[in-house]
Amino acid sequence: MGLVDHIEEIERVGLGSNTGRDTIVVESWRRCLETYQLDPAQAREAVIVSETRLREHRQQAEDLVHIARSGLEKLYRQVAEQNYVLLLSDRQGVTVEFLGDPSFNNNLRKAGLYLGSEWSEPRAGTCAVGACIATGEALTIHQTDHFDITHTPLSCTAAPIYDTQGALTAVLDVSLLSSPILKASQNMARHLVSATVRRIELANLMASSRHDLVLRFASAPEFLDVDPEAAISVDGSGHITGMTHGGARLLAASRGLDWRRPELLIGKPVTAFFDAGLTELASLTRASLPQDRQISVRDGSILFAHAIEPQQKRVGVRQPRTASPLPALGTLGGDVPVIDNLKRRVAKLAPSRLPILLQGETGTGKEYLARIIHSLSGVSGQFVAVNCAAIPEQLIESELFGYAPGAFTGALAKGRKGLVEEAQGGTLFLDEIGDMPFAAQSRLLRVLAEGEVQPVGGIVPRKVDFRIVSASHRSLADMVAAGMFRADLYYRLNTAVLTLPSLAERNDLSWLIDRLLAKHEIAGHALRLSEAARARLLASSWPGNIRELDNAIAFAAALCENGLIDVADLPDHLTQTPMALSGDRRENGITDMLAACKGNVSEAARRLGIDRTTMHRRMKRLGIDRSH
Structure with missing residues (x-):
C-alpha cells in the first residue's frame, strides 16, 4: 500500500x-x-x-x-x-x-x-x-x-x-x-x-505477598502447578490484597463486575467470589492431588486451585501500612558528617509542622525518613503514606479526597473517606508527588490553602488538619521549569527541603550493613559476614542504594550456611562484575580484601573482579602496601 x-x-x-x-x-x-x-x-x-x-x-x-x-x-x-x-x-x-x-x-x-x-x-x-x-x-x-x-x-x-x-x-x-x-x-x-x-505478574504477586495466602487457579488440573491462569493473594482476615490480571478477570466475572474497576475487587472478602472460606481455601495445598483441589466460583463455574501458605507469617490479622512501628532518629544512619547534618535538621524541623519536601534517588529511604519526621513531630494522628505513581490516574482524586454517595457508577452507597481525611491530626506522606496529575495537583493545592477537602461529587467541604511531607526522586524545580508541575503547589510543598544522599555518597556503609544483618537474622540466630564478603559489599558503588543493599543481604541470608555469609552467597552481580569504587569506600574495600586474602594481591584482585596490574595501580594510587 x-x-x-x-x-x-x-x-x-x-x-x-x-x-x-x-x-x-x-x-x-x-x-x-x-x-x-x-x-x-x-x-x-x-x-x-x-x-x-x-x-x-x-x-x-x-x-x-x-x-x-x-x-x-x-x-x-x-x-x-x-x-x-x-x-x-x-x-x-x-x-x-x-x-x-x-x-x-x-x-x-x-x-x-x-x-x-x-x-x-x-x-x-x-x-x-x-x-x-x-x-x-x-x-x-x-x-x-x-x-x-x-x-x-x-x-x-x-x-x-x-x-x-x-x-x-x-x-x-x-x-x-x-x-x-x-x-x-x-x-x-x-x-x-x-x-x-x-x-x-505471578512472580510480582508472589514477591509482594510474603505475608499472605496466595491462591493460583487453572481450568484444568494438569496445568495447576505448572502454568496457572490466574492468582490472587488473601490476608489473614480473608480479604483480597492483590491479584494478577487473570485473577482480576476471574473475580470480576464471578460477580458480573468490570475488571477495569479494581476498587470493586481489592479489599473485598474472598467469600464474595468463591463458595469457600479462608480455612477451606488454605487447605488446597499440594498435600492433595490437583484433580482433588476443586473450588466453586460464585458464577457457578468450577476451577482447580493451589494454595501457597504465607512465606513470612504474621501474628493475627494483616495490619494496615499506617500501623507499622515508627523508627527513631538514631536509625537514620551512622555517625558520619552527611548523616549527622541530616539528623540535626530533622530534629529541628520535625516538631515545626512546616511542609517538608524530601529529595533523593530511588531507594535512598525517603519514606523511612518521612516516618521518622512523623515520630518526632508530636502529632496524635496516624501516618498515611500514598505512592502517587502507583495509583491509576483515573482513581487518584477519589483515593486522595474521597467521594460522596453515588458520585459515580460503582461507588459505595455511603461514599468513602479519602486518604487526606485519614491523615486528620497526623501526617500525610505523598511519595513520588511529581507523578500526580495536574487535576489532582489543583485539588491538593486548594486543600492546603483552605484547610478543607471536598470529596469527588460532594457539595459540602470538610475541615482537615494534617502535616504534609512529600517526596520525589526527580527535581520538582526542574519539572516546574518544564511546565510539568504546578509552581504554586511546589512553593506550598518546599518550605523545607531535605536531600537524602545516595549510598555512594555516604561513609556509614559498615553501619548500614550491620543493621541489615540484624534485620535479616534467621530464626533468632545472628548473621555474620566473612571478611571477604564484607570487603565485597564495601567495594560496591550500590547504584540501587539502600534497597539494593537490603535485597543483597536478604538474598545472601537465604543461601548462607550456619548464619555465615561468604562471597559465594552474594548476588552474582556483586561477585562477577568489576566494581566502580571511589574515595574512602575504595580504600576500605581494597584494604579489607587484602586482609581477607592474607596479603595475596592476585587473589584479592580476582575476588574484586579486576586484573592484577589494575590492583597494583590502585594500591599505589591510594598509598596501600601489602603489609597495610
Missing part, C-alpha cells in the same frame, strides 16, 4: 467508513484523528528520549524490571532466531528495557525499536504499545495497521502487565523490522508474549 492509499484509508475511517480493518485498529486511528489531532500525511520519526529522562523512567521501573528479567530473557531466546526484538515499556510508553541483536542497532534505533523509544499513541500514532496502553488488551499492530507511514514496515505484538492492585503498569512488546504479509503470522508471538506476561 502506497502513502496516498494509506492516508486515504485513514481519512475514510475518520468519516465513519468500514475498510475491513480490525476494530481495535479503527478505534485507535479515530483516537489519533479526533483526540490527538494527528495528521496522517505528516511523517513522524521515532522518538528516543534523553538520557536524563530515560534514567528517570528506568529508576521508576527498576523493581518491575528486576522481577521480570528472567522471563524477558527466556522470551527473547524463544524469538531471537526469527529476528524479533523485545521492548519493555512503562505506562507512559517509554522503553525501559530492550533485548535485540546488537548488529542491527542502527536500524533498530532509527525504527524506534530501542532503549528509550517512546511509543505512546499521542506521540507515535497507532502502534502496539500505545494501543495496548489505551485498551488494556493484548494485540498486534501489523504493518499498515500503523497510523504513521514511518512505522508501516513494522509488525508489533504487545500485552499489558498489571500490578497487584489492578493498574496497568507496563507493556511487553515483540517487534519485527520486516515480516510476512499476513497478520495471522503473529498469532504465535501474541501467545508467547501473553504467557510471559502471565508469569511476570
Whole structure:
C-alpha cells in the first residue's frame, strides 16, 4: 500500500467508513484523528528520549524490571532466531528495557525499536504499545495497521502487565523490522508474549505477598502447578490484597463486575467470589492431588486451585501500612558528617509542622525518613503514606479526597473517606508527588490553602488538619521549569527541603550493613559476614542504594550456611562484575580484601573482579602496601 492509499484509508475511517480493518485498529486511528489531532500525511520519526529522562523512567521501573528479567530473557531466546526484538515499556510508553541483536542497532534505533523509544499513541500514532496502553488488551499492530507511514514496515505484538492492585503498569512488546504479509503470522508471538506476561505478574504477586495466602487457579488440573491462569493473594482476615490480571478477570466475572474497576475487587472478602472460606481455601495445598483441589466460583463455574501458605507469617490479622512501628532518629544512619547534618535538621524541623519536601534517588529511604519526621513531630494522628505513581490516574482524586454517595457508577452507597481525611491530626506522606496529575495537583493545592477537602461529587467541604511531607526522586524545580508541575503547589510543598544522599555518597556503609544483618537474622540466630564478603559489599558503588543493599543481604541470608555469609552467597552481580569504587569506600574495600586474602594481591584482585596490574595501580594510587 502506497502513502496516498494509506492516508486515504485513514481519512475514510475518520468519516465513519468500514475498510475491513480490525476494530481495535479503527478505534485507535479515530483516537489519533479526533483526540490527538494527528495528521496522517505528516511523517513522524521515532522518538528516543534523553538520557536524563530515560534514567528517570528506568529508576521508576527498576523493581518491575528486576522481577521480570528472567522471563524477558527466556522470551527473547524463544524469538531471537526469527529476528524479533523485545521492548519493555512503562505506562507512559517509554522503553525501559530492550533485548535485540546488537548488529542491527542502527536500524533498530532509527525504527524506534530501542532503549528509550517512546511509543505512546499521542506521540507515535497507532502502534502496539500505545494501543495496548489505551485498551488494556493484548494485540498486534501489523504493518499498515500503523497510523504513521514511518512505522508501516513494522509488525508489533504487545500485552499489558498489571500490578497487584489492578493498574496497568507496563507493556511487553515483540517487534519485527520486516515480516510476512499476513497478520495471522503473529498469532504465535501474541501467545508467547501473553504467557510471559502471565508469569511476570505471578512472580510480582508472589514477591509482594510474603505475608499472605496466595491462591493460583487453572481450568484444568494438569496445568495447576505448572502454568496457572490466574492468582490472587488473601490476608489473614480473608480479604483480597492483590491479584494478577487473570485473577482480576476471574473475580470480576464471578460477580458480573468490570475488571477495569479494581476498587470493586481489592479489599473485598474472598467469600464474595468463591463458595469457600479462608480455612477451606488454605487447605488446597499440594498435600492433595490437583484433580482433588476443586473450588466453586460464585458464577457457578468450577476451577482447580493451589494454595501457597504465607512465606513470612504474621501474628493475627494483616495490619494496615499506617500501623507499622515508627523508627527513631538514631536509625537514620551512622555517625558520619552527611548523616549527622541530616539528623540535626530533622530534629529541628520535625516538631515545626512546616511542609517538608524530601529529595533523593530511588531507594535512598525517603519514606523511612518521612516516618521518622512523623515520630518526632508530636502529632496524635496516624501516618498515611500514598505512592502517587502507583495509583491509576483515573482513581487518584477519589483515593486522595474521597467521594460522596453515588458520585459515580460503582461507588459505595455511603461514599468513602479519602486518604487526606485519614491523615486528620497526623501526617500525610505523598511519595513520588511529581507523578500526580495536574487535576489532582489543583485539588491538593486548594486543600492546603483552605484547610478543607471536598470529596469527588460532594457539595459540602470538610475541615482537615494534617502535616504534609512529600517526596520525589526527580527535581520538582526542574519539572516546574518544564511546565510539568504546578509552581504554586511546589512553593506550598518546599518550605523545607531535605536531600537524602545516595549510598555512594555516604561513609556509614559498615553501619548500614550491620543493621541489615540484624534485620535479616534467621530464626533468632545472628548473621555474620566473612571478611571477604564484607570487603565485597564495601567495594560496591550500590547504584540501587539502600534497597539494593537490603535485597543483597536478604538474598545472601537465604543461601548462607550456619548464619555465615561468604562471597559465594552474594548476588552474582556483586561477585562477577568489576566494581566502580571511589574515595574512602575504595580504600576500605581494597584494604579489607587484602586482609581477607592474607596479603595475596592476585587473589584479592580476582575476588574484586579486576586484573592484577589494575590492583597494583590502585594500591599505589591510594598509598596501600601489602603489609597495610
